[in-house]
Amino acid sequence: MKPTGKVLLDLIGISKSYLRGKVSVPVLDNISLHVREGEFVTLIGPSGSGKSTLFRLIGGVERPDSGHVIIDGTEVTGKRGLISYMPQQAALFPWLSVADNISSTLVTAGTAKKEAKEQALKWLHRIHLGGVANEYPHVLSGGMQQRVSFLRALLMRRDVMCLDEPFAALDALTRADMQRWLLELWETDRRSVLFVTHSIEEALMLSDRIYVLSSAPATILREIVVPFDRPRRADVWTEPAFVELKREVLNLLEKGDTTLV
Template identity: 55%
Template sequence: MTHQGSQPLQGGHGQSQTLTSCAPALEVRGMQKTFRDRRSEIHVLNNLSLQVRPGEFVSMIGPSGSGKSTLFHIIGGLMAPDAGSIFMDGQDVTGAQGRIAYMPQQPALFPWRTVEDNVLLPEELRGTSKAAARASARDWMKRAGLAGFEKAYPHTLSGGMQQRAAFLRALMSPQEVMCLDEPFSALDALTRSDMQRWLLDIWEDTRRSVLMITHHIEEALLLSDSIYILSARPGTILKRVEVPFPRPRRDDMLTDPSFIALRTEISAIMREEQHKRGSYLE
């Protein structure tokens, strides 16, 4: 079976939904990265290229250690690539910091700040007036089900509520591109499902350009417009999958035969890669 190329896998409802062609909000070109020390070298990324179009929700799935988090560090300007470039809206921003909004696996809220003060931090750093920043934060918190917890401290909230606050903080950042690094991995299955539905609702309202790392095929299909399947290390793109299911997405989509078929096809690609490379998939 050959998986190279960018043609969409077909699944469900007759045809793929695609966004209007335009300049990418984020483009990664020919990314290469190797970590070296005196005794060894680990080749992490191998000529990896991908795009996120304006207003598109894109997920990356692949084996553990395939370089997904390393790629986020390079996109965020925290790490230099050995080769390759990062473009945003057509401008080369390789090595530049402060160009993305970032949400890590853990909420990483400041424990000495109230939930409201955590959420409004990006507006505060932009120099927005305190009154305007607080009004905006409270509006988003109300929509996120956090009304009444404005003056609470992070340690008093559940894991799901902390993740909502962390996402709102990223959402209030001025950057167009949001990078989400397995944002629900620390949550139990039920809370994770609730958070997926919540994120879908919020994203439908904002349509920010999103690049998300996940190990869950079902989650990627539920949330995304397109999915990149990564190889084992050194990470490169095996396939870009255009997700064909219309929005808004609903839970009953998970039992649709076409959804199940596409999930199975993606799983087969990943399992073939696992067998070929002898790699471990979470």
Template identity: 55%
Template sequence: MSRNISIPGAIDAAAAMPSSALEADGITKSFRDRKTEVKVLDGLSLTVQPGQFASIIGPSGSGKSTLFHIIGGLLKPDAGAIRMNGSDVTGQKGRIAYMPQQPALFPWRTALDNVLLPRELSGMPKEQARDEARILMERAGLSGFENAYPDTLSGGMQQRTAFLRTLMSPQEVMCLDEPFSALDALTRTDMQHWLLDMWEADRRSVLMITHHIEEALLLSDVVYVMSNRPAAILQKIEVPFARPRSEALLHQPAFLALKQEISDRMRNELRKS
């Protein structure tokens, strides 16, 4: 029997939401030591609309993770503001759900207990949290592994568990920091399609960092291309391909042409460094 659950932050497509779910407006950030100042971000601006999947791609070391730290309130910008639904949240922690590059699961907690942790912290009754976590794990193909510990799970299963933990957070915006970078190519492909299916079912607002152009185009509604440091947005690309998407999209001429366009833009940027 099909079961539906309500995920906090999921978007009702019929609801009117005039404000961006997330807006980075003119973000500038420098780091200083005794002798030098290094500007990492230079007036960077981007938006994520409610229910939108956005990705950032750019050269290594261009400041993508620094931007995430500013969005998450771990760092304050030298200039600019972070807004959510029109409200200034610059420097405020706990406003996003965050998934790091590594699963970062607690080894002493079972897979189920890792998934339901955000609901525990939000004060939800334990049994209700467990019921919702079990439903998500079943949907993610993790049924039967609820009581397994992280060190007994494959890399892909650990990433699924980490994503479900992020999905269980009550925050509307999810920030994914290269979530599949540590996986082998085949597992990464499987995880991309799994994430696409999970996201299309719930439509949380997502901002993802990736170095993988194909991944960005397959998953995203909009792709932001960042410059070298000090980073700004070079290009905003509205991804034109209809949803739902499948692996067949990767071989279509229009997809390959857009992938090549972005690749050429990034190569030109790297030549400047």
């Protein structure tokens, strides 16, 4: 059964090319997709298929050659500051303490400085990082840095969150722990999320729906509704349906990756 509800992010016919020398190289070809209120949607595709480019277009950092970006029913193509964004590497200010990294985000979102400091400490305790509130980012582990980075994105109150392979640089055990942590925190907030990953298991573990992309110029090969109930069980990956869906996505990626031909 497909998720229902208000569409918060709608991409219509997005195409994008870049000039390499004098040659126009297409990256995205007529991409249309949507994310509903409280929905977790994942993009998965081969390396170089334009997933990060799509995030830059959604964030207004670049404009598409054609197509429209619509947020909450309003055309916002080329406009910045309308989404919260978490990049592949933790986006923290190295000269600020962990607590100040959080409070600065709250101040930017309109919270008074004193209240922002109080809220920052409460949130850090909530995600079990209260003990490092006064430390600087460089002393934290990769997983800790990503937790703080995600919290910054979460507290930048925007209707849509874009998460660009946030766990790609982590080891397997830390990554699994971060996936469980993200799901637990997301379940309490239910922000609309567009997530990019190269991991089929991660996509199936986290998502309500998955868009499978071809290699560049990227097109949508298939939209897959993930059938597993929420909250997700930690051992959902053992279910036969999970194994079958993983095989289906892998087959799609192999067929859609022209670099393998």
